[in-house]
Amino acid sequence: MDPARPVLVFDGDCGFCTSSAGLADRWLRIPTVAPWQRLDLESLGLDEARCAEALQWVAVDGTVLSGERAVIAALRxxxxxxxxxxxxxxxxxxxxxxVYRVIARNRHRLPGGTPACRL
Known part of the structure; x- marks a missing residue:
């Protein structure tokens, strides 16, 4: 992973999250979109609990944004x-x-969601 590029981190155990991350990867052309389960979280300033709860955006300068702030950063x-x-x-x-928190809490009920998606 190139530290000079931002990273969008999602929950790879969640089908809804994986599908959404795939859309972000195709449409937003983010250099690195990866499930937290395959990353060295400590090097990114993240931990498992934070990543399981919400989408994470790690900026080039190391700033970490979660949830709706991560979505906004990816769009920007x-x-x-x-x-x-x-x-x-x-x-x-x-x-x-x-809205983000409602979706996150109910992601197991959304298309592509599975029991593993439940928070």
Missing amino acids: HRGGPFALPAVVLATLRPLAGV
């Missing part, structure tokens, strides 16, 4: 047509946080 990184949704989500971040 891509820019172009994805810059506007990033601005909207950032403006409505408290609401985006609530």
Whole structure:
């Protein structure tokens, strides 16, 4: 993994998360999209509990953003047509946080979700 590139970290045991990360990889062209189970979490400033709970964005400078903040960072990184949704989500971040947490808590019920997705 190249430390000069951002990393989007997801829960590889969750089918919904894996599907969503695949979409992010294709659409947002993030240099590294990887399940936390295959990473050296300590070197990224992460731990298993944090990664199992929410999506993580590790910026080039080592800043770690979780949940809706990780989504916003990924959209900003891509820019172009994805810059506007990033601005909207950032403006409505408290609401985006609530929506993210509801989705995360119910990810086992969503398409691609399995019992392993349950938080």
